[in-house]
Amino acid sequence: MDHLLQSSSNFLTSSGLDRMPGVRQDINRFRSLAESPEARFLPIKGDEYLLKGNDALSPVLLTFAETGLQAIDQAFCYLLGSKDKLVYFVLDLDLYCGEIELPGDTAFSHLRKSRIDVKDWTGALLAYAGALVLWHRNHVFCGKCGSETLAAEMGQARYCTNGQCAIPHYPRTDPAVIVAVTREDKCLLARKEGWPEGMYSIVAGYVDHGESLEDAVVREVFEETGIHVRTTRYHSSQPWPFPYTLMLGYFAEAEEGDIVVDKQELEDARWFSRDDIIEGLQNGTYKMPSSFSISRKLITEWFDSGDKGPLTGYL
Numbered sequence: 001m002d003h004l005l006q007s008s009s010n011f012l013t014s015s016g017l018d019r020m021p022g023v024r025q026d027i028n029r030f031r032s033l034a035e036s037p038e039a040r041f042l043p044i045k046g047d048e049y050l051l052k053g054n055d056a057l058s059p060v061l062l063t064f065a066e067t068g069l070q071a072i073d074q075a076f077c078y079l080l081g082s083k084d085k086l087v088y089f090v091l092d093l094d095l096y097c098g099e100i101e102l103p104g105d106t107a108f109s110h111l112r113k114s115r116i117d118v119k120d121w122t123g124a125l126l127a128y129a130g131a132l133v134l135w136h137r138n139h140v141f142c143g144k145c146g147s148e149t150l151a152a153e154m155g156q157a158r159y160c161t162n163g164q165c166a167i168p169h170y171p172r173t174d175p176a177v178i179v180a181v182t183r184e185d186k187c188l189l190a191r192k193e194g195w196p197e198g199m200y201s202i203v204a205g206y207v208d209h210g211e212s213l214e215d216a217v218v219r220e221v222f223e224e225t226g227i228h229v230r231t232t233r234y235h236s237s238q239p240w241p242f243p244y245t246l247m248l249g250y251f252a253e254a255e256e257g258d259i260v261v262d263k264q265e266l267e268d269a270r271w272f273s274r275d276d277i278i279e280g281l282q283n284g285t286y287k288m289p290s291s292f293s294i295s296r297k298l299i300t301e302w303f304d305s306g307d308k309g310p311l312t313g314y315l
């Protein structure tokens with residue numbers, strides 16, 4: 001399948017937002033956009049989103065009037081972009097010094113801890129907004145000279161306030177590879193300490209300086225599990241806003257050799273057959289990773305390529 005199509009079908013991707021690069025230097029335009037009837041604000045507090053609903057929760061988007069803000073300020077509010085005639089902003093309540101009155105029947109919750117409906121484009125909006133807010137909070141000082149930085153360009157930059165330095169800082173994404181390693185009819189799954197009981201997922205790790213994505217796949221799999229990888233095949237990518245990672249999904253084939261678990265990184269790693277997965281799901285000893293993660297997508301695709309039918313039939 002085409003990579004664009006493949007990545008577009010991952011959750012948290014493809015918001016279809018126009019990120020409006022042409023207007024970001026115009027602070028007056030920022031205010032007029034934010035105070036217009038078309039503006040919608042996504043509040044974030046800590047690492048939690050404001051949600052409504054009972055079963056499948058959806059994000060609450062406030063109008064300017066509903067926020068109760070007297071004025072808009074890029075110190076705590078950032079432009080995300082426009083779509084279908086509405087203009088979206090994220091509001092960082094940790095940085096906003098005032099109070100806003102929240103609608104009834106709403107609550108703050110973490111993306112990973114609640115049943116948020118991330119199937120449509122709002123999942124991508126949440127991922128984008130969450131990553132941007134966390135990046136701002138983690139870059140309040142200049143990495144070059146240590147002076148304070150201030151948000152600029154409607155939230156797409158932070159400028160160093162030291163006139164001698166004055167370098168702009170732009171939001172960064174940390175690339176990480178995530179790999180479904182297979183050997184014959186088995187898939188290599190691992191778990192970290194603290195994960196829910198029985199949850200096993202595929203191996204993942206950040207890309208180092210000076211290595212290709214494929215180098216990172218080979219290194220990470222070997223470092224964490226002692227398994228040598230022979231071939232790699234790129235699958236798709238997914239933004240992962242914890243805090244601002246880009247997951248790059250791969251399949252890889254393993255050579256012969258025993259698993260040697262790196263206990264600093266993992267609690268356990270082992271080969272799972274499709275029957276192991278089915279049995280674990282049926283008797284409750286195996287749990288899949290998050291329903292909206294690329295790891296679940298890759299495990300599902302590997303499983304479905306076998307002769308046991310689709311994995312969804314066993315969930």
Ligand SMILES: [Zn+2]
Binds near residue numbers: 144162166
């Ligand atoms: Zn500086």
